[in-house]
Amino acid sequence: MAKTLTHFQARENAPPTSAPRPAEPDTDEWVRRGEMVATPLAVIPGARSERWERWARAQRHDWEWRRLARYLPARPSLAVDLGCGYGDWTARLTTIARQLIAVDMAPGFVAETTRRLRTSGHTDWTVSCGDVRRFVDYANADLVVLGGILTYLDDVEATELLTRVRERLSPDGIVQQRDWCAVNLGRAHHHWAHGQFRAHRRAADYHVLAQRAGLVVIEERHSSSLHAEQLVHRTLGMRHEGATGVMAPLARAVGRVATAWARRATVAFFLRRA
Ligand SMILES: C[S@@+](CC[C@H](N)C(=O)[O-])C[C@H]1O[C@@H](n2cnc3c(N)ncnc32)[C@H](O)[C@@H]1O
Secondary structure: OOEEOOHHHHOOOOOOOOOOOOOOOOOHHHHHHHOOOOOHHHHOOOOOOHHHHHHHHHHHHHHHHHHHHHHOOOOOOEEEEEOOOOOHHHHHHOOOOOEEEEEEOOHHHHHHHHHHHHOOOOOOEEEEEOOOOOOOOOOOEEEEEEEOOHHHOOHHHHHHHHHHHHHOEEEEEEEEEEEEEEOOOOOOEEEEEOOEEEEEOEHHHHHHHHHHOOEEEEEEEEHHHHHHHHHHHHOOOOOOHHHHHHHHHHHHHHHHHHOOOOOEEEEEEEEEEO
């Protein structure tokens, strides 16, 4: 049953609220999805249009890639992808990271990510099947990716995971996070659907979870303004960062106004140690 999480805004230092969970983790749906054809539809429950998801994912990945270039050393030593899905982002990271570690609970996704990394030419990588809530086999990471993972964890689990991530970040390390959030007049809530727990938090709730884990959000971007910036970057900005930077604020504002009706959207975050 839906339950609001608005207490986050009201009582920043209140203990996190736990949501009801079964004794066993809800792995079945992800295991089933891991057997699907490796496309965005496999990792986005509820998505219907593969064409749209491919386009939106390409835009978002391009934008996140540009941001990583700003935050990370050119050749990060270790990148860790927690909940890697079919390895779309992990495969991209092979072009910059010296060492890569990826984890997912679905054997099918692990097999596909392994296949992609094998064909990448990269040699220093590990992909394992496991639960990110217990995964601790890394240290001193320059980058930890949490792509659509925290949505599927309750507040206590999310805080614990972020705390473990913080402990395993290098001093200048970055956390790249993306989650499906309640936006505009949309209400934060959590619910069960297709046998899965899902928390649709507001972006501000993630700031609080991060703070509890000793992290701080250094950038947050709503998908509509991200798409608008990408559009400018690829057209008027001619893929030039300086030109894009001048025009981007207007594009972002137009993007936000155009989607003021939306109640849910993807939000991308970058975090570092507080
Ligand atoms: C929304 S998908 C995102 C996949 C990938 N990060 C991406 O952006 O394409 C979430 C992924 O996390 C995995 N996952 C969810 N909960 C997990 C957990 N507790 N431990 C390990 N993997 C988990 C799922 O199997 C799925 O591949």
